[in-house]
Amino acid sequence: MDLKFIKYEKRNHIAYITLNRPERMNALHPPCHIEMDGVWDDFMADKAMWVAIITGAGEKAFSAGNDLRWTAENRGIVTDALRGKGGFAGITARYDITKPIIAAVNGFALGGGFEIALACDIIIAAEHARFGLPEPRVGLMAGAGGVHRLPRHIPLKIAMGMMLTGKHVTAEEAHRWGVVNEVVAMKDLIPTAERWASEIMECSPLSVRASKEAAMNGLGMTTEAAIAKHYDLSTKLFRSKDAVEGPLAFSEKRKPNWTGE
Incomplete structure (x- = not known):
């Protein structure tokens, strides 16, 4: 696959997907969504792939969500042909992926970045990770599933408090509310995600x-x-x-x- 913004590797039945725009805090623009559509299609079609681990490049951000700078610079030229068929990162509006997906959150997971994580089955977070849906602070809303998934994951009043203020929560807070499965040191993030994947693969x-x-x-x-x-x-x-x-x-x-x- 010819990928410019995503790293995609396959090892031992595990698909490793890395959002690779660290200079933009792994924020995603339309070409990223198109690439991710292809990645998820390949993951589902490959019978040798049993589990996916998705993370972000670097240690600062899993994904800061929508690339607002790209949006501002290219206002008016975004067409349907540039939009991913599976929603944000090709996953938030895709419901046919029955293989398990683990999010290894290596930093900020904000807006669309948090929506990606919420669309996964298991979330492992580095200790310094932060989660939030800050879209109202820039005149938008978390329309790629965030406003619907978050209230289904945590108590309604907590979810509404996060969504209506746009505030962030720490990895430990997210773990306390049941959004995150495990919080670990950054050096242990991928090994922990791999441990979860290995435990999953002990099953049929x-x-x-x-x-x-x-x-x-x-x-x-x-x-x-x-x-x-x-x-x-x-x-x-x-x-x-x-x-x-x-x-x-x-x-x-x-x-x-x-x-x-």
Whole structure:
């Protein structure tokens, strides 16, 4: 893939995605969204990729969100052709990614940067990371999912307080409110994300995908309706080789050989 603003690597079933505009605090402009669309398409299509870790270049920012300077400099020329089909960073409006995604937040995650993290399944934060939706302070709003996802992650009054003031919260505060899974020293950020990825990969990749699909699709339903709903990957799972391999490996007291099939 010909990528100018994103680093994309694959190792040991893990896709490493790095937002690579440190000179702009990894703020994203339309060409970034287009590149990220391609990255997520590739991640989903590659059967050897089981988990993604997304982070930002450097130690200052995960992503400062929308590149407002680029927007000001290019006002009037942004067309639909420059907008990512999957929303901000190709992920905030994309709901078909059933593979797990870990956000390794290495600094400021503000505006669209926080929206990217909220669209992930697990968030690991460096101790100096900060989170916020400051869009109202520049006459905008967190329209790439932030105003909807944040109140679904934390208590409503806390979410409203953050959104209506645009204030930041620390990594520890985000962890206390349940937005962040773990807070670590910067040097341990990627190793910790890799540890989480390794623990995920101890499970059947198809089981993980089926679990994510059912959990996310059932969020807006009553428990009764969610349980009764048909999920494509659940059906595929119980007809899969992994569903045979798991109990067999357990009975033989060995590690399972997952194939995702």
